[in-house]
Amino acid sequence: MLTESTREIGNGKAHAQGDAYLRIDSLWKAFGEFIALKDISMRISEGEFVCFLGPSGCGKTTLLRAIAGLDIQTRGTVEQAGKDISNLPPAERDFGIVFQSYALFPNLTIEKNISFGLENAGLSKSAINARVTELLDLVGLPDQGKKYPAQLSGGQQQRIALARAIAMSPGLLLLDEPLSALDAKVRVHLRHEVKDLQRKLGVTTIMVTHDQEEALSMADRIVVMNHGVIEQIGSPTDIYREPATLFVADFIGEMNKLPAVSGEAKTVTIGRKAFKSAGGEIPPGKEVIAAVRPEDIIPHGDVVTEPMEEPDNSITCRITEMEFLGSFWRCRLKCEALGEHELIADFSINAVRRLELAAEKELVIEIPSNRLKVFARPAGE
Amino acid sequence: MSVTTSDNLPKGRPLTLKLGRDDLMMRGFILVIALYLIITLAFPLYAMLSKAFSTFQFDLSQVELQVSDQDGNFDGTILSAEALNAQLGAIPEDEMATSNDGRLSLTPLFPDFSFRSPVLYKIRGTTADTVYLIGSDRITGTDWHELDSNTFRRVVLRPVQSVGLSNFTTYFSTPSLFRSIENSLFISTVSTIVTVSLAFAFAYALSRSCMRFKGLFRLVAMAPILVPSLLPGIALVYLFGNQGMLKEVMMGESIYGPYGIMLGSIFFTFPHAFIIITTALAISDARLYEAAISLRASAWKTFWTVTIPGARYGLISAAFVVFNLVITDFGLPKVIGGQYNMLAVDIYKQVIGQQNFEMGAVVSVVLLMPAFVAFAVDRQVQKKQVALLSARSVVFEPKPDRKFDRICFIYCTLIAIFILGILGVCQFAALVKFWPYDLSLSLKNYNFDVMDGGGWEAYGNSIKLGLLTAFFGTIVVFIGAYMVDKTRSFRVGRGLFQFLAMLPMAIPGMVLGLAYIFFFNDPDNPLNAIYGTMAILVIVTITHFYTVSHLTAVTALKQMDGEFESVAASLKQPFYKLFARVTVPVCMPAILDIAIYLFVNAMTTVSAVVFLYSTDTALASIAVLNMDDAGDIAPAAAMGMMIFYTNAAARILHLAVSKGILKRTQAWRSR
Ligand SMILES: Nc1ncnc2c1ncn2[C@@H]1O[C@H](COP(=O)(O)OP(=O)(O)O)[C@@H](O)[C@H]1O
Ligand SMILES: [Mg+2]
DSSP: OOOGGGSOOOOGGGSOGGGOSEEEEEEEEEETTEEEEEEEEEEEOTTOEEEEEOSTTSSHHHHHHHHHTSSOOSEEEEEETTEEOTTOOGGGSOOEEEOTTOOOOTTSOHHHHHHTTTTTTTOOHHHHHHHHHHHHHHTTOTTOTTSOGGGSOHHHHHHHHHHHHHTTOOSEEEEESTTTTSOHHHHHHHHHHHHHHHHHHTOEEEEEESOHHHHHHHOSEEEEEETTEEEEEEOHHHHHHSOSSHHHHHHSSOOEEEEEEEOSTTEEEETTEEEEOOOOSOOTTOEEEEEEOGGGOEEEEETTTSOOOOOTTEEEEEEEEEEEOSSEEEEEEEOGGGTTOEEEEEEEHHHHHHHTOOTTOEEEEEOOGGGOEEEEOOTTO | OOOOOOSSOOSSOOOOOOOOHHHHHHHHHHHHHHHHHIIIIIHHHHHHHHHHTEEEEOOGGGEEEEEBOTTSOBOOOOEEHHHHHHHHOOSOGGGTEEOTTOOEESGGGSTTOOTTSOOEEEEEESSTTOEEEETTEEEESSOOEEEEHHHHTTEEEOOEEEESSHHHHHHHTOHHHHHHHHHHHHHHHHHHHHHHHHHHHHHHHHHHOOOSOHHHHHHHHHGGGGSOTTHHHHHHHHHHSTTOTTGGGGTTOOSTTHHHHHHHHHHHHHHHHHHHHHHHHHHSOHHHHHHHHHTTOOHHHHIIIIIHHHTHHHHHHHHHHHHHHHHHOOHHHHHHOTTOOOHHHHHHIIIIISOOHHHHHHHHHHHHHHHHHHHHHHHHHHHHHHHHHHTOOOOOOOOOOHHHHHHHHHHHHHHHHHHHHHHHHHHHHHHEEETTTEEEEOSGGGOGGGSTTOHHHHHHHHHHHHHHHHHHHHHHHHHHHHHHHHOOSOHHHHHHHHHHHHGGGGSOHHHHHHHHHHHHTOTTOGGGGGTTSHHHHHHHHHHHTHHHHHHHHHHHHHTSOTTHHHHHHHTTOOHHHHIIIIIHHHTHHHHHHHHHHHHHHHHHOOTTTTTTOOGGGOOHHHHHHHHHHTTOHHHHHHHHHHHHHHHHHHHHHHHHHHHHHHHHTHHHHOO
């Protein structure tokens, strides 16, 4: 019987790299002269939820379509469940897919849409009906089966598309920007539903998105892509806390980026001031970018009322502007030692109250050395 | 993190998908339908072109002769046939040019030849390739053959084929033929200017005024599509001909000739221009238009700076379509052209009148050129217009303006009177006993069976042709369009198919018909069996009207979500299940449009079938032509109106079915 319960509930992290469910090796895709994907390799474990994240046009859909066999890669191999599927047509692969447009068959009822793939899978009529009912329950639309797609809201259509994609219990679920056509509210709500469903089914899932929040909140692992290459693969916290490249640092979350020069022993000089940094493999004397997230900047209070030796990595700044964003204050800081560059810092409401921060006030801030990242400066900046 | 070592694609061959069962089947379909188009379009055209460029000529230098004395003794003198003729001038130079099946007897070379004389003759070829006939025996080679007088009488030379432009030289040095180019260009140009102007004003009135009866006007404007192009010719004869009611209006000029052709052309091309321009006007940006009004530009200035430029692609496209229709039309100039020669009629005259197929092919090639240019320009413009369409903004809502609305109403009424008048005259003429002397009503003109042209059976054949064409044509066209749209990769096959599908639009019906003679009537062609049957009529009609049907299907398919096939594949469902369960139902309105388009055109077409019908497969539209030719004009009008009523009924049925389907499927179509 085809039910979700028959599928073993997998846990991505439990699997070693050796027995990856999906392996992609040195995959390239060219459209004529244009290279859309460059040397892509990755391993995805069974039951894992992976997001391909990157700006529009970076090749996420292209990669997803290569995995599905809808648009074959120019070079490279794809292996699923230990089998080389590099050149198999889509019908001979094992996946379910949800497109951004949902591609629901407009002239078939919801039931017929969902049962489209079940009809000649050797099931009896009643088994099909039972499965359709089960799927409708699963996606939370138990009594919409007799309607047509056009009679449902966008969010409901999205769930039907999902139900259809998992109807045959595929080994791999592919989602191409499944939430991007929905309003913001529905989108946030559906994130949880999709994630819950995936966890319940334990199906290995790849979701394409350009929305970093979506990726951070849903994925077990994120593949950050840019211009057809993988910039970083890692868990949401890894990606956020330890961005491997300037692109990742910049693309995900807020980041202060300051031109700087690298020095000896993991130091970096921004403006006139030398800081200790988290370090990297950059030799001294290079033009670099020093980066720190706004929430990692620690306020140390009023210089006048609290005179003290500036700790390492601390400098005196003046608040030029404060903006209340509900759960924290976003402050623009001007630091003489840093030259003309402004810093953006997010301070908790608590800290602002305690230190009596206000615009035009001076304060000492600390940039913790392990939060100060240093990246090579890209050409042309 | 993956480290990119290089930005260049590693060497090697691109991967290709293993072909699944679906891919193979879809490719198979494409190839089968492409093969159909190759056989019914490319091969015939090739046969026609090679005909146009080949000439046949007798070559006397191919044979040598010996003549005996009265006792049958040869003295060994070898006579060259060529030298003999040069000496005697027995066979003039212009008789040397001939056609494929020309035969030349050699007896004129011997002035004292008598088939009873005891003189013997010897003949041999000068080259190994020489071919001549003795009776029905085909002789080749350089061996001497000795023949008695009676047998020598039956020796004939076969012509030698050569490829070249000599047919064209002949064509362009024959003033009566050459004149036709001028005539055709002149008539087409004038008709185009007048029709496009009239249709533009009509479409403008319908889309930019608030007058009443817009729906009715729209309906009337479309009526000419339902009749053969020669029907207005018949009406014009009744109105302005020698016994016409309004003969005086012509002030001594004859309606037979340019005036008649132009008036009739305006009638039958009007709906085509009207449809295209209406679409263009709908596209021309309403917001821009309102902006011009709010800037207080005068209505006149707005018209020239906003309306006309906005509709320019539509106007250009309409002009080329009308031009093409007029220059390739055959029925109308045949009926009302009198002595005024047009290209399309020349083809008919060369082929039917003089049996000069080569010259028919030459005129066809000449006629292909303007048609090709018009076709190419139209395709370019259509592409540009599609781009405009996607950028369009707000639908224009006209505001009432009493004076403007009244002018529009009067204008549209005049046009409607012209169109209905033509149809009305035909119907009236068909019902009276003897125009213009005895105007009492009678049905005697409907007694088609006593007249030339095929009688009621021809009418039945036409309906049969219409139904068969609609049925098979729709299936072939829609499946072809689906396959070419949805097959993955397979560039070459799809490109070839696209080209073949667009080609028929550029081929005038007469040319296609003539090409079919050359190809299908060739005894060496195994498909020869369909010559003279209903099958060849169905095939030529489907092929002739393939392009528009194909484009309708492609447009409908493009409006569907492109990922349906991907979804079906991921669900392990074969493409034909998706095709049957989703594609066909969703595209049903377009499918019905294709069917009615093919039916109506099969009922009215003359040019594509005029060379191909046989006595068993006479058609109503051909009957109109032939009865008119034989002087039975009233029955011709009666038959023409039968076509009109049949097509009108078919359209009403089509409308009812379409509405019914839309209503039944409203639940899922809403939005
Ligand atoms: N069929 C195609 N032909 C040519 N270029 C394409 C094609 N499909 C995608 N591209 C190009 O490849 C790049 C990646 O596209 P895509 O994978 O759709 O990006 P996204 O990350 O937004 O999903 C884009 O620059 C796009 O223009
Ligand atoms: Mg995409």
